[in-house]
Amino acid sequence: MVGAASGRLGVLLAVVLLPLGVLLGAFWIPEAKGDPSFRIFYLHVPIALTAYACFGYGAWKALRLLWTGERHYDLESYTAIHLGVIFGLLTLFTGSIWAKYTWGIWWSWGERQLVLFLILFLFYSSYFMLRYSTEPGARRERNSAVYALFGVTLIPVSFLAIRIAGTILHPTVFTHEGPQMTWQIFTIFLVSLGGMLALAATLYRVELAGKRVDASLRELRELLA
Amino acid sequence: MTTAEKYVTAAYLVLLAALLVYLVIIALKVARLEQEIVDLTRAAREKLGG
Numbered sequence: 001m002v003g004a005a006s007g008r009l010g011v012l013l014a015v016v017l018l019p020l021g022v023l024l025g026a027f028w029i030p031e032a033k034g035d036p037s038f039r040i041f042y043l044h045v046p047i048a049l050t051a052y053a054c055f056g057y058g059a060w061k062a063l064r065l066l067w068t069g070e071r072h073y074d075l076e077s078y079t080a081i082h083l084g085v086i087f088g089l090l091t092l093f094t095g096s097i098w099a100k101y102t103w104g105i106w107w108s109w110g111e112r113q114l115v116l117f118l119i120l121f122l123f124y125s126s127y128f129m130l131r132y133s134t135e136p137g138a139r140r141e142r143n144s145a146v147y148a149l150f151g152v153t154l155i156p157v158s159f160l161a162i163r164i165a166g167t168i169l170h171p172t173v174f175t176h177e178g179p180q181m182t183w184q185i186f187t188i189f190l191v192s193l194g195g196m197l198a199l200a201a202t203l204y205r206v207e208l209a210g211k212r213v214d215a216s217l218r219e220l221r222e223l224l225a
Numbered sequence: 226m227t228t229a230e231k232y233v234t235a236a237y238l239v240l241l242a243a244l245l246v247y248l249v250i251i252a253l254k255v256a257r258l259e260q261e262i263v264d265l266t267r268a269a270r271e272k273l274g275g
Contacts, residue, residue: 036229
């Protein structure tokens with residue numbers, strides 16, 4: 001009952017906040033920082049943070065699996081990482097579009113932030129190869145959980161490396177002095193981030209429900225065979 | 226439409242396209258699961274002699 005209500009709330013938040021973020025970005029302060037392409041910020045950064053959140057959530061579920069041994073955490077971890085990879089791919093696409101306009105290039109190998117994000121994305125993309133290279137069962141679940149936990153350590157590494165080593169092209173807007181933006185931009189950013197997280201939560205629920213039904217049907221088929 | 230606006234639109238269209246593809250995949254999956262439930266219900270009835 002609570003699950004269904006929070007699911008509906010997630011859908012509602014995504015439906016309201018995502019278009020609201022787009023509208024605020026388009027009409028409230030359309031040319032923030034004197035750059036008309038700045039509106040991609042309200043899309044690109046929330047998508048990237050949502051990808052991090054999905055990987056983090058997947059790792060948390062993996063930790064719970066290793067800690068408690070409860071097998072349902074495996075499917076939850078897998079679903080979160082799957083979504084993280086989708087949002088990671090979207091981060092790379094939207095970032096490349098913004099880079100092409102702002103820097104005149106689609107990609108820069110000299111940018112630590114970009115390369116570290118790509119490493120994180122490729123690491124979690126390999127998760128599926130590892131997962132499906134072993135037979136279903138406890139061993140696969142444990143291996144996948146350990147891999148998911150290793151991957152999440154790349155997130156603080158990526159944040160720290162940028163702040164320690166500095167950046168050439170890619171701006172760092174969140175420093176230890178707080179967000180480097182006006183309150184209007186920050187408000188739109190928060191609205192967009194809320195919408196993106198709500199969208200990810202909704203997709204997570206839908207995908208997890210589908211996978212659970214799939215697993216139950218497989219079990220039923222085996223019982224009837 | 227300015228060049229910047231074209232790039233902004235392209236970025237938002239990427240998200241929209243991804244959502245549409247996701248929706249299509251989920252719709253196909255729901256249709257497959259529905260068919261499987263129908264098949265399993267028939268198999269269960271036959272097995273129970275109903």
